[in-house]
């Protein structure tokens with residue numbers, strides 16, 4: 028069978044790699060940019076991938092950067108509490124280990140490298156092309172299956188918003204990222220890499236050990252509440268009005284003013300390269316996964332085109348990876364059964380993905396505006412290691428939150444049980 032994948036991002040590339048390794052499948056990938064253009068471009072994400080996503084990449088044999096990339100062994104929370112003077116913040120400060128380590132490989136390295144890997148595979152063809160809706164309509168008929176993983180581009184707007192599953196009509200955070208060298212070790216961090224999540228009323232700061240073009244680095248990421256004091260970068264993803272120096276200067280000012288407990292260790296940080304920064308905002312949106320191109324053809328959304336969430340919980344690239352696994356598994360099963368890749372199959376495949384992604388969306392949306400009882404659990408975690416471990420490992424497996432985190436009575440009962448046993 029012939030498969031077209033539009034968009035060489037986390038979802039498209041992992042799917043294409045899996046399909047290219049599947050007997051009887053020829054896959055064509057349309058990439059917006061060449062590997063060199065991707066490497067020279069701006070950073071795209073902070074891309075922490077948890078254990079299950081890394082396991083799938085290992086299974087596909089595309090974990091090319093694993094040995095050079097820092098293993099993230101835990102997640103820490105430093106949060107301000109109301110009524111406590113700034114010099115005594117963060118009032119909440121703890122960390123807990125991840126059961127399976129996570130990693131963050133600069134998507135510029137990964138996407139460029141995977142495109143080059145695909146070019147060398149007998150079952151794969153790579154075409155450099157910015158696909159338009161007209162081209163999609165013209166080419167769809169030449170393939171048995173068309174998957175659209177074009178991230179946040181204009182093409183995505185062809186897919187309708189799923190009003191029932193989408194919670195927002197406005198961006199919930201303004202995003203700003205810098206990849207830097209020169210960050211000192213954290214005073215309350217363990218002696219191995221962890222992600223540090225810092226929470227204030229104005230937004231969040233994530234500190235992520237990762238791998239970039241020049242080697243290991245720190246990735247610093249501010250999620251600013253729109254129009255608040257941390258919202259001081261560009262208005263839209265990809266609009267780089269600020270120079271690299273000005274962006275970094277504003278970033279450090281934001282740390283000094285609103286995350287003072289992290290400022291000193293970052294005060295000497297320098298960008299890893301002149302394009303190692305990003306700013307913007309977007310509306311978290313769940314879309315209808317099936318798009319009718321003409322009377323005979325439909326295409327299937329994958330990754331952010333289907334489920335685009337705010338990155339506060341580090342879920343999008345993980346869900347894009349799950350989506351790749353779901354599609355690769357579903358294609359292999361269908362080939363064995365010998366059935367058609369019709370709309371019923373496409374919708375069933377999308378529902379398999381939503382069964383997983385809905386938990387991560389719920390978790391992300393909860394972190395954007397945590398209710399009092401969730402804030403209570405984050406505070407209680409400082410006292411109880413079991414609660415810390417449960418919360419931290421839920422980032423990797425948000426379905427584990429389904430029975431407790433969102434139900435105040437069940438959460439209360441759980442916390443009381445842990446406190447009673449302590």
Ligand SMILES: Cc1cc2nc3c(=O)[nH]c(=O)nc-3n(C[C@H](O)[C@H](O)[C@H](O)COP(=O)(O)OP(=O)(O)OC[C@H]3O[C@@H](n4cnc5c(N)ncnc54)[C@H](O)[C@@H]3O)c2cc1C
Nearest residue numbers: 034036037038072073075158178180330331342343344345
């Ligand atoms: C600041 C920030 C931090 C994040 N941090 C994390 C995190 O820590 N963990 C996590 O799991 N997720 C994170 N995410 C989300 C994650 O990066 C995305 O959800 C993930 O990359 C989505 O994968 P995708 O393949 O759907 O889209 P993308 O990875 O965006 O890839 C889409 C690709 O399609 C290409 N393309 C676009 N239009 C066209 C076109 N018309 N024709 C051809 N090609 C096209 C693009 O160039 C791109 O290469 C973060 C996102 C942001 C913005």
